[in-house]
Amino acid sequence: MNIQQVQDSFFKLRSNRVFEFFVVGVIIFSALVIGAKTYDIPDYMLTLISWLDSGITLFFLVEITIRFIGEPNKKAFFKNPWNIFDTLIVVVSLIPIQDSEMALIGRLIRIFRVLRMVSIVPELRLLLNSLLKALPQLGYVILLMFIIFYIYAAIGASFFAAINEDLWGDISIAMLTLFRVMTFEDWTDVMYETMAVYPLSWMFYLTFIFLTTFAFLNMVIGIVVNVMENEHAQEEKERAIAEGDLTIEDLSKQIEELKQMIKDQKS
Structure with missing residues (x-):
C-alpha cells in the first residue's frame, strides 16, 4: 500500500x-x-x-x-x-x-x-462562528446598554442610597443591583423597598426593564439569529458549488443578493 x-x-x-x-x-x-x-x-x-x-x-x-x-x-x-x-x-x-x-x-x-x-460537530462550529462574527454588531448594542445602565445607576445611587446603602451605596453597587433587576432576581423586593419612600419609583424599574430586558436583549438575539442565517446560507452555497449543483447564473444572482443584504445592513 x-x-x-x-x-x-x-x-x-x-x-x-x-x-x-x-x-x-x-x-x-x-x-x-x-x-x-x-x-x-x-x-x-x-x-x-x-x-x-x-x-x-x-x-x-x-x-x-x-x-x-x-x-x-x-x-x-x-x-x-x-x-x-x-x-x-x-x-x-x-x-x-x-x-x-x-x-x-x-x-x-x-x-x-x-x-x-x-x-x-459542524452545527456547533456554525453556531460559534456566527457568535464571533456577530461580536462587532453586538459591541454597539452592549455599549448602548452600558450607557443605559450607567444613567439608571447614577439616578438610583442619587435617590435610593439613603434607603439601602448595600444596594445603592455607589454607582458600581447600583449597577449590580440593576443587573439583579434585569434578570428578575427578587427585583420586586428592591422596588417595594424604594416605593415605601418614593411611591412613583416603580416607573424607574419598569422603564429600565423595558429598555434592557425586552428591547436590548431582543436586539442581541435578532443580531445573532440574522448572522446565523447568513452563515448557514453561505455554507449551503459553498456546498452547492462544491457538488456542482449551482450554475454560474445562480451564483451571480445570489452574490448580488448577498451584496444588497450587506449594503442594507450597513445603511
Missing part, C-alpha cells in the same frame, strides 16, 4: 459518520472522567480514572494523526484554527506534569478537551 492509498484510507475514515460519532462519544466520556475526579472517591478509582485519562489522551493523539494524514493538503490543515486548537490540546495533554507545579494547568487543559466537541 503506497502513501496515496494510506491517505485515501485515512480520509475516508475521518469522513466516516460512525468514526465521528465515536470521537464525540470519547469526548463525552472524557468530560465524565473529568467530572468524576471532583468527587471524593477511593484511591483505586482514582488510579482507574488516571489510566482512563491516559487512554483518552492516546486516542486523541491517534485521532488527530488520522485527520492530519487524511488531509489532502497538509498545509491547509494548520490554516484551520480548530485543527490548531485540537493539536495544542492533544500535545499539551501528553506532557507529564501531574506531580509538578504545572499540575493545575494540566488539569485545566484536560477540562478544555470538552471544547473539542465544537471542532467535531
Whole structure:
C-alpha cells in the first residue's frame, strides 16, 4: 500500500459518520472522567480514572494523526484554527506534569478537551462562528446598554442610597443591583423597598426593564439569529458549488443578493 492509498484510507475514515460519532462519544466520556475526579472517591478509582485519562489522551493523539494524514493538503490543515486548537490540546495533554507545579494547568487543559466537541460537530462550529462574527454588531448594542445602565445607576445611587446603602451605596453597587433587576432576581423586593419612600419609583424599574430586558436583549438575539442565517446560507452555497449543483447564473444572482443584504445592513 503506497502513501496515496494510506491517505485515501485515512480520509475516508475521518469522513466516516460512525468514526465521528465515536470521537464525540470519547469526548463525552472524557468530560465524565473529568467530572468524576471532583468527587471524593477511593484511591483505586482514582488510579482507574488516571489510566482512563491516559487512554483518552492516546486516542486523541491517534485521532488527530488520522485527520492530519487524511488531509489532502497538509498545509491547509494548520490554516484551520480548530485543527490548531485540537493539536495544542492533544500535545499539551501528553506532557507529564501531574506531580509538578504545572499540575493545575494540566488539569485545566484536560477540562478544555470538552471544547473539542465544537471542532467535531459542524452545527456547533456554525453556531460559534456566527457568535464571533456577530461580536462587532453586538459591541454597539452592549455599549448602548452600558450607557443605559450607567444613567439608571447614577439616578438610583442619587435617590435610593439613603434607603439601602448595600444596594445603592455607589454607582458600581447600583449597577449590580440593576443587573439583579434585569434578570428578575427578587427585583420586586428592591422596588417595594424604594416605593415605601418614593411611591412613583416603580416607573424607574419598569422603564429600565423595558429598555434592557425586552428591547436590548431582543436586539442581541435578532443580531445573532440574522448572522446565523447568513452563515448557514453561505455554507449551503459553498456546498452547492462544491457538488456542482449551482450554475454560474445562480451564483451571480445570489452574490448580488448577498451584496444588497450587506449594503442594507450597513445603511
